[in-house]
Amino acid sequence: MTIFQGPVFDMARKQFTTIADYLEIDESDRERLLYPKRAVAISCPIHLDDGRTAVFQGYRVQHHLTLGPTKGGTRFAKSVDMGEVAALAVWMSWKCALAGLPYGGAKGGITVDPSALSLREMEALSRRYMQELIPFVGPHVDVMAPDMGTNEQVMAWFMDTYSMYQGRTVSEIVTGKPVQSGGTEGRREATGLGVAHLTARAMSELAIDPSRATAIIQGFGNVGSVTAFELLRRGVKIIGVSDHTSCFFDRNGLNVEAMVNHVGRHGSLRGFEADEFDPVDLLIQPCDILIPATMERVIDADVARGLKCRILAEGANGPTTPEADAVLEDRGKDIFVIPDILCNAGGVIVSYFEWVQDLQQFFWGYDEVVSRLNQILDKSFHDVVERAKRDGISHRTAAMGIGVNRVRLAKKKRGLFP
Numbered sequence: 001m002t003i004f005q006g007p008v009f010d011m012a013r014k015q016f017t018t019i020a021d022y023l024e025i026d027e028s029d030r031e032r033l034l035y036p037k038r039a040v041a042i043s044c045p046i047h048l049d050d051g052r053t054a055v056f057q058g059y060r061v062q063h064h065l066t067l068g069p070t071k072g073g074t075r076f077a078k079s080v081d082m083g084e085v086a087a088l089a090v091w092m093s094w095k096c097a098l099a100g101l102p103y104g105g106a107k108g109g110i111t112v113d114p115s116a117l118s119l120r121e122m123e124a125l126s127r128r129y130m131q132e133l134i135p136f137v138g139p140h141v142d143v144m145a146p147d148m149g150t151n152e153q154v155m156a157w158f159m160d161t162y163s164m165y166q167g168r169t170v171s172e173i174v175t176g177k178p179v180q181s182g183g184t185e186g187r188r189e190a191t192g193l194g195v196a197h198l199t200a201r202a203m204s205e206l207a208i209d210p211s212r213a214t215a216i217i218q219g220f221g222n223v224g225s226v227t228a229f230e231l232l233r234r235g236v237k238i239i240g241v242s243d244h245t246s247c248f249f250d251r252n253g254l255n256v257e258a259m260v261n262h263v264g265r266h267g268s269l270r271g272f273e274a275d276e277f278d279p280v281d282l283l284i285q286p287c288d289i290l291i292p293a294t295m296e297r298v299i300d301a302d303v304a305r306g307l308k309c310r311i312l313a314e315g316a317n318g319p320t321t322p323e324a325d326a327v328l329e330d331r332g333k334d335i336f337v338i339p340d341i342l343c344n345a346g347g348v349i350v351s352y353f354e355w356v357q358d359l360q361q362f363f364w365g366y367d368e369v370v371s372r373l374n375q376i377l378d379k380s381f382h383d384v385v386e387r388a389k390r391d392g393i394s395h396r397t398a399a400m401g402i403g404v405n406r407v408r409l410a411k412k413k414r415g416l417f418p
């Protein structure tokens with residue numbers, strides 16, 4: 001019996017079994033690699049604007065501490081539970097190892113609909129969450145960052161709350177902060193920039209001309225909107241976009257800039273245009289590039305059978321179920337998959353740069369950040385594609401295989417005492 005349960009953790013467990021079989025990892029070593037080292041559950045009471053007190057459930061899971069501090073985002077969403085954040089923490093470990101970062105994986109969050117909170121309530125909840133976690137985090141223990149439902153402002157509140165407790169500014173306690181508060185140039189855009197950069201690499205592998213390519217993007221938050229903008233800048237036509245409120249599709253291309261402005265003013269795509277598309281059908285429309293940038297498990301076996309894209313670039317974490325992966329395998333690899341732990345690694349890579357800059361109090365310019373980001377992404381992309389070709393395996397198995405093996409070797413070298 002384990003506290004890590006539910007469909008998302010099951011998915012991480014199934015994927016791990018596939019990788020452990022591929023790497024021929026001993027049965028006796030498997031649990032040590034898969035199960036998180038630490039998991040904290042907290043209650044966060046806050047005063048609501050109407051005077052009532054509400055208690056929100058929060059979590060933080062630290063998957064392994066073998067390579068350095070743990071690292072990963074904080075999610076505010078209705079779906080958050082221990083199983084979901086544990087799976088996301090496990091994926092962070094493989095992601096960091098694939099990119100060669102000196103971190104284990106972590107993830108945390110609060111079960112809440114952030115759109116139902118006022119700004120004051122959001123600040124109270126963010127500060128209370130960090131305050132409850134102070135005994136369990138630290139710049140060399142566990143370093144948080146943004147994820148779904150959180151942003152630069154939430155990171156600034158986290159940093160301020162931790163710093164007040166320490167009696168000095170500790171900017172290296174979280175990443176993804178505003179540049180004005182010790183953040184790095186480029187972190188806000190990093191995940192989307194990385195998704196677009198790797199999508200361009202995939203287009204070049206498949207000899208697709210960006211100026212003739214079309215893309216559909218599910219999710220128009222940090223990752224989805226920056227990816228849309230960056231692909232557009234590279235000449236790709238964005239024909240489909242959705243968020244949790246609305247869905248739009250136009251073969252002639254959507255006005256991405258107007259959409260970004262609308263979301264900036266209204267918080268979502270609701271009311272952008274009257275002419276809406278059925279979100280259930282969006283993912284299976286013909287296009288060159290499909291980018292899921294929302295929740296886990298949106299591409300199940302049925303959706304996978306219906307996909308008509310040539311590149312599946314996973315901006316989200318865990319968008320494709322293991323059953324869908326099996327369908328994609330059966331389809332004979334006609335879709336070039338850029339798996340999540342490779343595709344969306346730009347965020348944590350630039351978070352690493354932010355942490356390093358904060359520790360040194362020596363800051364880099366935007367061009368340096370992006371050039372170092374692209375170097376790491378290019379190497380990871382090359383490693384994954386070559387490993388997949390060499391061993392006749394999927395890109396996901398190759399990416400996770402590289403990540404899991406690096407963690408396994410690090411644990412093996414350190415040994416187990418007594």
Ligand SMILES: NC(=O)C1=CN([C@@H]2O[C@H](COP(=O)(O)OP(=O)(O)OC[C@H]3O[C@@H](n4cnc5c(N)ncnc54)[C@H](O)[C@@H]3O)[C@@H](O)[C@H]2O)C=CC1
Pocket residue numbers: 146147148149150191218219220221222223224242243244245268293294295296315316317344345347348
């Ligand atoms: N922010 C980051 O740096 C990173 C984020 N990710 C992953 O990318 C994904 C998106 O994260 P962010 O963009 O940061 O979140 P966000 O909170 O900025 O945006 C989320 C977007 O998804 C939409 N959405 C939520 N549920 C939906 C549904 N059922 N159908 C359609 N749209 C839906 C929301 O309306 C919003 O547009 C998540 O899986 C996250 O874990 C991965 C790596 C880094």
Ligand SMILES: O=C(O)CCC(=O)C(=O)O
Pocket residue numbers: 071072073074092095143144145146147175176317344345347348349351
């Ligand atoms: O920037 C980070 O530390 C983590 C980003 C994240 O949560 C993710 O890659 O899923």
